[in-house]
Amino acid sequence: MLDKLKALTKQLKKEFDVYRLVLKHPETPWIAKCFLGLAVGYLLLPFDLIPDFIPVIGQLDDIVIIPLLLYLALLFIPKSVIQVCREQIHQQLHSN
DSSP states (O other): OHHHHHHHHHHHHHHHHHHHHHHHOTTSOHHHHHHHHHHHHHHHOSSOSSOTTSTTHHHHHHHHHHHHHHHHHHHHSOHHHHHHHHHHHHHHHHHO
């Protein structure tokens, strides 16, 4: 179980790095940058739009809203941009 958690953490860090590069890429459309920015902003908010004390819905908002914003952003980002950014991260990981 600990190995799975470590692998998941490593994958999430890698994806975060990819999205960071995608945000900076000149071919990333502004609408995708907005959705990615909203996802990161929502994740970093010190409060929830739907309070956690509301049963079920309060806990599910983070699980639904952030992936939805990421999904919407990915719809607008050209696949070539994502591939280039993934390759850059892959090269950085293997050069260290």
